[in-house]
Amino acid sequence: MTRVKDKVCIVTGAASGMGKADAIRLAAEGAKVVLTDLNERDGQAVAQEIGDSALFIKHNVTSEDDWKRVVDTAVSHFGGLDVLVNNAGMMTMGSVVDCTLEEYRKVNGVNSEGVFLGCKYAIPAMEATGRGGSIINMSSVAALHGMSFIAAYSASKGAVAALTKSVALY
Numbered sequence: 001m002t003r004v005k006d007k008v009c010i011v012t013g014a015a016s017g018m019g020k021a022d023a024i025r026l027a028a029e030g031a032k033v034v035l036t037d038l039n040e041r042d043g044q045a046v047a048q049e050i051g052d053s054a055l056f057i058k059h060n061v062t063s064e065d066d067w068k069r070v071v072d073t074a075v076s077h078f079g080g081l082d083v084l085v086n087n088a089g090m091m092t093m094g095s096v097v098d099c100t101l102e103e104y105r106k107v108n109g110v111n112s113e114g115v116f117l118g119c120k121y122a123i124p125a126m127e128a129t130g131r132g133g134s135i136i137n138m139s140s141v142a143a144l145h146g147m148s149f150i151a152a153y154s155a156s157k158g159a160v161a162a163l164t165k166s167v168a169l170y
Contacts, residue, residue, distance in 0.1 A: 011085040015041075043056040084119070086114065087136075
């Protein structure tokens with residue numbers, strides 16, 4: 001398939017797991033991929049595995065400044081932005097009673113606020129190309145019915161599901 005040939009894609013959480021698989025697949029289909037993650041060693045290794053069509057940037061998805069830098073770098077390095085895969089995420093085990101406020105805020109910061117910031121800064125860059133774009137926000141079945149042992153994660157993924165609908169309407 002070549003649906004993404006020559007498209008510029010940002011994939012967060014690309015040092016491992018689904019993000020790594022997404023980045024490799026997008027590149028295999030001809031995309032230019034900006035991989036981001038806090039894990040610099042593994043992120044660099046994935047970018048090296050992909051080759052010249054990939055660029056790794058160390059990125060904290062909860063940082064507004066980092067998002068600005070990532071989007072600006074994607075645009076300046078590859079000439080625009082067409083796709084954002086908001087994949088970075090984390091989970092903390094714990095019921096609503098067991099989960100600390102600090103854990104709740106950290107999970108929601110990465111999973112929900114990170115997605116918000118990605119959309120906030122990627123959309124104007126996509127609009128500037130005149131080609132439109134695609135945003136893929138990773139949620140979870142936990143968003144649909146909650147899970148007692150991962151309360152913060154369930155809440156964060158519910159927020160992602162609702163935000164995604166708002167972004168689509170925009």
